Amino acid sequence: MIQTKGYAAQNAKTDLAPWKFERREVGAHDVQFDIAYCGVCHSDLHQIRNDWSEGIFPMVPGHEIVGKIVKVGSKVKKFKVGDLAGTGCLVDSCRTCSNCKEGLEQYCLNGSTATYNSLEQDKKTPTYGGYSNTIVVHEDFVLHISKKLNLAATAPLLCAGITTYSPLKHWRVGKGHKLAVLGLGGLGHMAVKFGVAFGAEVTVLSTSPMKEGDAGKLGAHKFVVTSDPEQLQKVKGYFDFILDTVSAPHDLNLYLSLLKTNGVHICVGVPPTPYQLHAFSLIGGRKSLVGSLIGGLPETQEMLDLCAKYNITADIELIDIKDIHAAYKRMLKGDVRYRFVIDMATL
Numbered sequence: 001m002i003q004t005k006g007y008a009a010q011n012a013k014t015d016l017a018p019w020k021f022e023r024r025e026v027g028a029h030d031v032q033f034d035i036a037y038c039g040v041c042h043s044d045l046h047q048i049r050n051d052w053s054e055g056i057f058p059m060v061p062g063h064e065i066v067g068k069i070v071k072v073g074s075k076v077k078k079f080k081v082g083d084l085a086g087t088g089c090l091v092d093s094c095r096t097c098s099n100c101k102e103g104l105e106q107y108c109l110n111g112s113t114a115t116y117n118s119l120e121q122d123k124k125t126p127t128y129g130g131y132s133n134t135i136v137v138h139e140d141f142v143l144h145i146s147k148k149l150n151l152a153a154t155a156p157l158l159c160a161g162i163t164t165y166s167p168l169k170h171w172r173v174g175k176g177h178k179l180a181v182l183g184l185g186g187l188g189h190m191a192v193k194f195g196v197a198f199g200a201e202v203t204v205l206s207t208s209p210m211k212e213g214d215a216g217k218l219g220a221h222k223f224v225v226t227s228d229p230e231q232l233q234k235v236k237g238y239f240d241f242i243l244d245t246v247s248a249p250h251d252l253n254l255y256l257s258l259l260k261t262n263g264v265h266i267c268v269g270v271p272p273t274p275y276q277l278h279a280f281s282l283i284g285g286r287k288s289l290v291g292s293l294i295g296g297l298p299e300t301q302e303m304l305d306l307c308a309k310y311n312i313t314a315d316i317e318l319i320d321i322k323d324i325h326a327a328y329k330r331m332l333k334g335d336v337r338y339r340f341v342i343d344m345a346t347l
C-alpha cells in the first residue's frame with residue numbers, strides 16, 4: 001500500500017485536519033501522480049457538512065486534481081512517468097452500461113465512483129480525494145494536462161470547467177443567444193468565459209454589486225444585481241438560457257420570469273434544500289427547467305484540449321492548506337475570486 005498524507009474531516013462537525021491513510025499499489029492499468037494543486041469546490045464544503053446526504057468519513061475532499069506522474073502500471077498505454085495528469089470528480093464507473101459506453105460516465109446506470117465520499121466499484125472501499133499528496137487512478141479516468149497552461153489555474157477546469165462547459169455544449173448555447181450566468185463564483189466565472197467563447201451575449205446575475213468590474217474583465221457584456229428590483233425588471237423575459245450555479249437556497253420562480261418564451265433554466269448548483277416551484281413559472285411561456293452533472297471523460301478531455309488551444313484557465317487565489325477554513329468561510333459569503341486552489345507543497 002502507498003502511505004499517503006492528506007487533510008480529512010473525521011465527521012460532519014469537525015474541521016479538516018492532517019490525516020494519514022493508504023492508497024492501493026499501482027495496478028497494471030493504474031497511474032500514480034503526485035498532486036501539485038487541488039482546486040476547492042463548493043461541493044467540498046457541502047459534502048464535509050453532510051449538506052446533501054450522509055457522508056463517508058473520514059473524508060478527504062478535493063476533485064480538481066493536477067500533478068506529475070511518478071509511476072505507471074505495466075499495461076498503461078496513454079501515460080508515462082513525468083507527464084502532467086489530472087483527475088476530476090470521477091475515478092471509475094461500471095464501463096458496461098449504455099451511458100458509460102457513450103462516454104457519459106457521470107450518468108453511469110450502475111453508479112459511478114466519485115473521487116471522494118464514494119465507494120470503489122467493489123462497493124465497499126472508500127475513495128479519498130485530492131487534498132492529499134499523491135493519488136492512484138485507473139488510466140481511463142486520468143486526463144492529459146497541457147504544459148502550455150499555468151498548472152495551478154488548470155486544476156479548476158476539472159470540475160468548475162467541465163460542469164459549465166458540458167451544459168453549454170449540450171444545449172448548443174452560442175451566437176444569437178442571450179445567456180445569464182446566475183452566481184459569479186467558481187463555476188460562474190468559468191461559465192462566463194465559455195459563454196463568451198461560444199459567442200453568446202453573457203449577463204452575470206449576482207448578489208454582489210462589487211463583482212461588476214470583475215464580470216466585465218471576464219468578458220461579460222452585462223451585469224445585474226439581483227437584489228435590485230429595478231435592474232431585474234429590465235431583464236424580465238430577456239434570456240434564452242440561465243445557467244444557475246448558486247450554492248444556496250434561492251427562488252427559482254423569480255429567475256424563471258427572466259426567461260423568454262421557450263427559455264431554458266439549467267441547474268448546476270446544488271443547494272442543500274429542495275426548490276419550491278410554481279407550475280405557472282414554467283407553463284406561462286413553455287419554459288424548461290433542466291440540470292446537468294459534471295461531464296464524462298471524453299468531453300472533459302475535449303474541454304481541456306480546447307482550453308489549452310485558446311489559453312483558457314480559471315482565475316485563482318493560491319492558498320496554503322492550513323488556510324482552507326478561512327477559504328471556506330469566504331466561500332460561504334460568496335467571496336470567491338474566483339477559485340481557491342491549494343498549493344499541495346504546503347501539506
Ligand code: NAP
Pocket residue numbers: 040041042043044046159160163182183184185186187188205206207208211245246247248249250267268269270271292293294331332333334335336338
Ligand atoms: P462558489 O464558488 O461558492 O459560487 C457560488 C456563487 O453563488 C457565489 O459566489 C455567489 O455569487 C452565489 N450565491 C451564493 N449564495 C447565494 C444566494 N443566497 N443567492 C444567490 N446567489 C448566491 O461555488 P461553486 O464551487 O461555483 O459551486 C456552485 C454550486 O454548484 C454548488 O452548490 C456546488 O456544489 C455545485 N456544483 C455542481 C456540480 C454539478 O455537476 N452540477 C459540479 C460542481 C459544483 P454572487 O456573489 O455572484 O451572487
Ligand code: ZN
Pocket residue numbers: 041042043044063089159160
Ligand atoms: Zn466540484
Ligand code: ZN
Pocket residue numbers: 093094095096097098099100107108109110111
Ligand atoms: Zn456505467
